[in-house]
Amino acid sequence: MAQKIKLSTIAESLGLSTATISLALRDSPLVAVDTRERIKEQARTLGYIYNRRAASLRTSRSGIIGVVVHDIMNPFYGEILKAIESELDRSRHTFILSNHYDSVEKQRNFIETLLQLGGDGVIMSPAIGTPDEDVMLAEQNGMPAILVARSMEGLDLPTYRGDDAYGISLATNHLIGLGHRAIAFIGGTDQTSTGRDRYQGYVNALRKAGIEVDPDLRIQGPRTKQGGFEAAVNFLSLAQKPTAAVCWNDLVAIGLMNGIARAGLVPGHDISVTGYDDLEEASIATPSLTTVANGQTEVGRLAARALLDKLAGNHDPDGIHLIKPEMRIRQSTEPLNR
Amino acid sequence: MAQKIKLSTIAESLGLSTATISLALRDSPLVAVDTRERIKEQARTLGYIYNRRAASLRTSRSGIIGVVVHDIMNPFYGEILKAIESELDRSRHTFILSNHYDSVEKQRNFIETLLQLGGDGVIMSPAIGTPDEDVMLAEQNGMPAILVARSMEGLDLPTYRGDDAYGISLATNHLIGLGHRAIAFIGGTDQTSTGRDRYQGYVNALRKAGIEVDPDLRIQGPRTKQGGFEAAVNFLSLAQKPTAAVCWNDLVAIGLMNGIARAGLVPGHDISVTGYDDLEEASIATPSLTTVANGQTEVGRLAARALLDKLAGNHDPDGIHLIKPEMRIRQSTEPLNR
DNA sequence: CTGAAAGCGCTTACAG
DNA sequence: CTGAAAGCGCTTACAG
Numbered sequence: 153m154a155q156k157i158k159l160s161t162i163a164e165s166l167g168l169s170t171a172t173i174s175l176a177l178r179d180s181p182l183v184a185v186d187t188r189e190r191i192k193e194q195a196r197t198l199g200y201i202y203n204r205r206a207a208s209l210r211t212s213r214s215g216i217i218g219v220v221v222h223d224i225m226n227p228f229y230g231e232i233l234k235a236i237e238s239e240l241d242r243s244r245h246t247f248i249l250s251n252h253y254d255s256v257e258k259q260r261n262f263i264e265t266l267l268q269l270g271g272d273g274v275i276m277s278p279a280i281g282t283p284d285e286d287v288m289l290a291e292q293n294g295m296p297a298i299l300v301a302r303s304m305e306g307l308d309l310p311t312y313r314g315d316d317a318y319g320i321s322l323a324t325n326h327l328i329g330l331g332h333r334a335i336a337f338i339g340g341t342d343q344t345s346t347g348r349d350r351y352q353g354y355v356n357a358l359r360k361a362g363i364e365v366d367p368d369l370r371i372q373g374p375r376t377k378q379g380g381f382e383a384a385v386n387f388l389s390l391a392q393k394p395t396a397a398v399c400w401n402d403l404v405a406i407g408l409m410n411g412i413a414r415a416g417l418v419p420g421h422d423i424s425v426t427g428y429d430d431l432e433e434a435s436i437a438t439p440s441l442t443t444v445a446n447g448q449t450e451v452g453r454l455a456a457r458a459l460l461d462k463l464a465g466n467h468d469p470d471g472i473h474l475i476k477p478e479m480r481i482r483q484s485t486e487p488l489n490r
Numbered sequence: 491m492a493q494k495i496k497l498s499t500i501a502e503s504l505g506l507s508t509a510t511i512s513l514a515l516r517d518s519p520l521v522a523v524d525t526r527e528r529i530k531e532q533a534r535t536l537g538y539i540y541n542r543r544a545a546s547l548r549t550s551r552s553g554i555i556g557v558v559v560h561d562i563m564n565p566f567y568g569e570i571l572k573a574i575e576s577e578l579d580r581s582r583h584t585f586i587l588s589n590h591y592d593s594v595e596k597q598r599n600f601i602e603t604l605l606q607l608g609g610d611g612v613i614m615s616p617a618i619g620t621p622d623e624d625v626m627l628a629e630q631n632g633m634p635a636i637l638v639a640r641s642m643e644g645l646d647l648p649t650y651r652g653d654d655a656y657g658i659s660l661a662t663n664h665l666i667g668l669g670h671r672a673i674a675f676i677g678g679t680d681q682t683s684t685g686r687d688r689y690q691g692y693v694n695a696l697r698k699a700g701i702e703v704d705p706d707l708r709i710q711g712p713r714t715k716q717g718g719f720e721a722a723v724n725f726l727s728l729a730q731k732p733t734a735a736v737c738w739n740d741l742v743a744i745g746l747m748n749g750i751a752r753a754g755l756v757p758g759h760d761i762s763v764t765g766y767d768d769l770e771e772a773s774i775a776t777p778s779l780t781t782v783a784n785g786q787t788e789v790g791r792l793a794a795r796a797l798l799d800k801l802a803g804n805h806d807p808d809g810i811h812l813i814k815p816e817m818r819i820r821q822s823t824e825p826l827n828r
Numbered sequence: 829c830t831g832a833a834a835g836c837g838c839t840t841a842c843a844g
Numbered sequence: 845c846t847g848a849a850a851g852c853g854c855t856t857a858c859a860g
Contacts (some may be wrong), residue, residue, distance in 0.1 A: 158837055169847045174839060184845060201631060204606040205543045205552070206837035209852045214543070216607075225568035234563065237589070246603050249587045251575070265584050268542040269554075293539060381774040413776040436719040438751040438776075496853055507831045512855060522829060544853035547836045 157200045166194055177202070214270035217459065220250045220262050221277040221301070226376070227431045228401060228448060229277070232300060235452025236275060243460055245272070252279045260286050267293050273459045277301040280343045296462050300455045301448075303345045303472055310462075311472040312455045314446040316346050319477030320353030323398050323426040323444050326479060328361045331488035332396040332424060335363075338383055338408060339374035339400025347400075350428070354398055369394060380404035384411020395423060395488055402427035402434050402443055409437065409484065424485040439483035447475035495538045504532055515540070552608035555797065558588045558600050559615040559639070564714070565769045566739060566786060567615070570638060573790025574613060581798055583610070590617040598624050605631050611797045615639040618681045634800050638793045639786075641683045641810055648800075649810045650793045652784040654684050657815030658691030661736050661764040661782050664817060666699045669826035670734040670762060673701075676721055676746060677712035677738025685738075688766070692736055707732060718742035722749020733761060733826055740765035740772050740781055747775065747822065762823040777821035785813035 159170040166173075168191070176183040176191040183191075208214040219236060221229040233249065240247050248266065252259035259279045263286060266274055273296045278287070284306050290297045299311040327335050337354050340347040351370070358365050369392060374383045380403060387397065387408065399405035405427035409419035419425055420439035427434055427443035434441040454473065461468050497508040504511075506529070514521040514529040521529075546552040557574060559567040571587065578585050586604065590597035597617045601624060604612055611634045616625070622644050628635045637649040665673050675692050678685040689708070696703050707730060712721045718741060725735060725746065737743035743765030747757035757763055758777035765772055765781035772779040792811065799806050 156837095159839095160837080170837090171839080171848080172846055175846090178839095182845070187845080199630075201602070201605050203547075203608070203837055205547045205608050206852090207839070209541075209543045209547055209837085209854085210839045212852075224562060225565060225572065227563060230563035246586065246607070248584065264539070267539050269584070270541070270543050292537075377771060377774060407774060410774050410776045433715060436715060436745060436748050438748045494853095497855095498853080508853085509832080509855080510830055513830090516855095520829070525829080541853055544836090545855070547838085547853085548855045550836075 157198045158203070162191065162194055162198060162200060165198070166191065208270050212270065214272055215245050216266070216269055216271045217245050217247045218250070218262065218266040218271045218274040219247055219276070220252050220259055220274070222254055222279070223251050224249060225251075226403070227433065228403075228429050228446075229301070231431070231448040232277075232452040232455075235449045236456045239453055239456035239460070245460075254280045256281050256283070256286070260289075263287075263290050266290075267295060271295050272463055273298070275300060275455050275459060278304055280341075296459065298455045298459045298462075300451050301346065305345070308470050310455075310458050310468060310470050312451045312458070313346070313472070313474065314448075314451065314477050315474040316349035316477075317353035317356065319428065319444045319446060320350045320398065321357040322477065322479045323428065323442075324354050324357035325361075326442070326481065327396045327398065327424055327426065327485060328357065328363070330396075330424065330485060333363055333488075334369070334392050334394040334396070336369040336371065336387060336390065336394040336397045337400075338371045338387060338397050339379065339404040341372060341375070350400065366392060368392065374404045374407070375400060377403045377407035377410075380407025380409075381411045381414075382407075384408050384415060388412070388415055388417075396485070397423065397425050399425060399427050402429045402431045402441060405441055405443070405484070406433065406437050409439070409441075420484040421486055424488075426485060430480050434480070435482065437484070442482045442485040443480050445478045445480055447477065450475050495536045496541065500529065500532055500536060500538060503536070504529065546608050550608065552610055553583050554604070554607055554609045555583050555585045556588070556600065556604040556609045556612040557585055557614070558590050558597055558612065560592055560617070561589050562587060563589075564741070565771065566741075566767050566784075567639075569769070569786040570615075570790040570793075573787045574794045577791055577794035577798070583798075592618045594619050594621070594624065598627075601625075601628050604628075605633060609633050610801055611636070613638055613793050613797060616642055618679075634797065636793045636797045636800075638789050639684065643683070646808050648793075648796050648806060648808050650789045650796070651684070651810070651812065652786075652789065652815050653812040654687035654815075655691035655694065657766065657782045657784060658688045658736065659695040660815065660817045661766065661780075662692050662695035663699075664780070664819065665734045665736065665762055665764065665823060666695065666701070668734075668762065668823060671701055671826075672707070672730050672732040672734070674707040674709065674725060674728065674732040674735045675738075676709045676725060676735050677717065677742040679710060679713075688738065704730060706730065712742045712745070713738060715741045715745035715748075718745025718747075719749045719752075720745075722746050722753060726750070726753055726755075734823070735761065735763050737763060737765050740767045740769045740779060743779055743781065743822070744771065744775050747777070747779075758822040759824055762826075764823060768818050772818070773820065775822070780820045780823040781818050783816045783818055785815065788813050 159173045163170045176188040250262045275298045303311045412419040427441045430443045430445035434443045497511045501508045514526040588600045613636045641649045750757040765779045768781045768783035
């Protein structure tokens with residue numbers, strides 16, 4: 153490995169000062185066009201690598217944006233991340249990703265690391281139980297935070313997420329419209345804003361239709377395919393014999409349908425199932441899944457844009473921005489025929 | 491936001507020098523134990539944030555490790571990443587993740603950014619068509635590279651991946667053992683080492699069993715669930731009426747099974763299907779998927795360990811390390827009954 | 829056991 | 845249009 157090429161190496165080789173080299177490489181109009189070209193050419197020949205740490209130490213801008221969510225392997229977050237990535241790519245920002253797996257400690261470590269690296273901002277879907285201080289730590293050290301998918305009650309931070317209560321009411325109403333009355337609610341937890349909102353949306357829709365809400369028809373917990381699959385056993389042995397299930401998300405719904413099929417019933421036909429999120433996978437499941445499009449691409453795009461705007465010094469309104477969900481009717485729901 | 495706390499702030503407040511503070515915070519035995527404690531306590535009270543950029547500018551070690559793969563939303567890579575993450579977490583390294591989507595340019599941008607940030611090393615699953623120079627760029631600038639899942643012919647880099655030819659032969663032999671003769675091969679591409687090896691493993695197994703290899707039974711391309719789903723149409727209209735399919739990976743297999751089911755046939759019973767990778771999802775698919783465990787957790791763990799060892803100055807052997815795959819027999823394959 | 833001083837590689841007023 | 849010099853916040857020999 154040849155010795156390190158730095159600004160001064162280029163400067164000396166060209167008989168110029170480092171100031172001029174620095175300006176030229178960043179395309180400053182302060183340097184004459186042909187000098188600029190000559191410098192860039194030389195930088196290329198020498199294999200110069202820009203040292204961002206040095207630059208950022210001086211400017212206190214790093215070009216790094218942190219993103220931390222529950223689990224990047226969950227396609228719901230995956231789709232949000234993809235949208236963030238493509239938005240950030242465009243503005244030449246580097247993004248650092250992490251899972252917190254709902255561990256407050258892991259999340260705090262991430263925020264601290266990000267601060268140490270001089271991160272410009274952070275987009276996060278806060279872990280269950282995140283104390284306000286952990287987010288304020290970022291803000292107080294000049295690293296603005298944007299929330300996605302989950303809100304935090306106390307703080308007035310820019311937040312982008314779907315309108316969960318409304319979305320779930322769409323799915324529930326769809327089933328009621330098909331004649332179902334015994335409708336279970338499978339998955340999720342009361343520990344997140346999302347969880348509370350979705351269950352509430354289901355409860356409201358039932359009430360509005362004059363259907364009594366039976367707490368035993370709620371199976372809390374499942375949030376993954378595996379979870380939905382395992383919940384099928386409990387679901388099928390419920391005394392109330394529900395004819396339909398509103399699921400926490402597409403993963404739970406697909407898992408549940410697999411579990412129902414394993415038990416010898418035909419999901420969609422024997423039991424109507426709705427999902428939530430409209431993942432890519434929903435349309436190719438068997439049967440294809442009736443679900444609610446949750447706008448994760450929109451969420452990611454808007455959150456990234458909001459952060460970039462804030463960093464650029466443009467003012468953006470704080471508070472919660474709700475994305476309107478939309479119903480996607482497919483084969484996993486059928487009219488009740490009894 | 492209060493003014494920035496730095497080493498010198500702590501030093502002044504305590505009447506000590508920055509050198510002592512620096513050493514104390516890194517637990518150096520050069521500083522007396524109670525001085526050390528006093529300093530740490532003060533750092534905590536003041537809300538000191540360690541500036542890694544400054545430190546790394548001085549030490550030329552950043553604690554950053556880059557990881558770039560085809561697509562983190564693909565659970566195959568997801569499982570590798572998870573293993574890398576847990577290994578890196580333990581040693582307090584930060585990892586920066588990126589997809590290259592098989593774009594050589596995106597991959598090169600990533601490597602350059604990583605160099606600019608002073609990355610200590612990079613773990614990569616090289617994009618199709620990666621030129622040697624792009625990887626050498628990293629190596630020559632003191633940033634060692636480790637390959638996962640895919641190899642590169644010309645370079646003698648440490649590489650961790652499954653033994654693809656052997657693994658696919660296990661799946662093919664399993665089907666042959668069940669009496670199948672007309673066995674299709676669905677998905678993948680000849681443009682990656684993995685693709686060539688897997689197809690070759692299939693060809694070898696057929697030949698060894700005295701079965702003629704029919705190139706028309708190969709459907710190239712699909713690598714995702716969506717791809718497998720769409721391939722079902724072509725698969726079912728093949729003139730040779732195959733009774734079984736060896737799929738490129740679990741995603742293609744699951745997609746294909748969904749497509750087969752959509753066409754009114756029963757996957758597993760009417761058509762035997764094997765996957766590859768043994769994703770978490772394989773065991774809960776309907777029918778549960780017969781597949782080959784590809785050791786992605788092992789791959790990620792070993793690759794991370796190898797890099798950390800190298801960074802610690804321990805010598806590690808270059809060259810390709812093949813992880814032995816294992817057969818997982820489930821419900822998606824049945825004896826031929828005609 | 830602690831301190832003074834140089835230096836990592838940039839950028840930014842400021843001067844000319 | 846270009847250059848000299850200070851400084852970002854650390855760490856590391858070196859000296860005492």
